[in-house]
Amino acid sequence: MPREQGRKFIAQNKKARHDYSILDTFEVGLVLTGTEVKSLRMGRASLVDGFAMVEGGEVWLHHVHIPEYTEGTWTNHTPRRKRKILMHRSEIEKLIGKTKEGGLTLVPLDLYFKDGRAKATLALAKGKKSYDKRQDLAEKDSRREMERAFGQYVKRGGRR
Numbered sequence: 001m002p003r004e005q006g007r008k009f010i011a012q013n014k015k016a017r018h019d020y021s022i023l024d025t026f027e028v029g030l031v032l033t034g035t036e037v038k039s040l041r042m043g044r045a046s047l048v049d050g051f052a053m054v055e056g057g058e059v060w061l062h063h064v065h066i067p068e069y070t071e072g073t074w075t076n077h078t079p080r081r082k083r084k085i086l087m088h089r090s091e092i093e094k095l096i097g098k099t100k101e102g103g104l105t106l107v108p109l110d111l112y113f114k115d116g117r118a119k120a121t122l123a124l125a126k127g128k129k130s131y132d133k134r135q136d137l138a139e140k141d142s143r144r145e146m147e148r149a150f151g152q153y154v155k156r157g158g159r160r
Helices: 015-020 032-040 089-101 128-154
Strands: 006-012 021-028 051-055 058-062 083-086 104-116 115-126
Touching: 015 021, 015 104, 015 115, 015 128, 021 104, 032 104, 051 089, 051 115, 058 089, 089 104
Parallel strands: none
Antiparallel strands: 006 104, 021 083, 021 115, 051 058, 051 104, 058 083, 104 115
């Protein structure tokens, strides 16, 4: 059987981009059990409440929900267990320094398979205030209005 090529997305955390300002992103590997991988291959996971923490020089992913594998037996995994994240030592030390500054957190943005291996995109993020969210929505609306107006202008042949 040939190895998988490319990316296959499993889950995305769309709410994270709304609630946080993304400062930096990291592609990380995950330590998973066999039934977790099988459940992910079925496309089932939720990153909504997920976050990562640095504990004892290692990075751990908390509250990511990977449901139990339906065909599994007594060896099935716990759906919300904490999972170890695989990163380079230099990246971990950079994260330790930045998260100790305060106000910064590690949030998973998406979960995917890359060349057959489970990967995640982890973001170093700062929480947005409610007025920041309103400002982003206003910018998004104005951009949509400009694109709509430009589309109508082009449709009429460039005349009023």
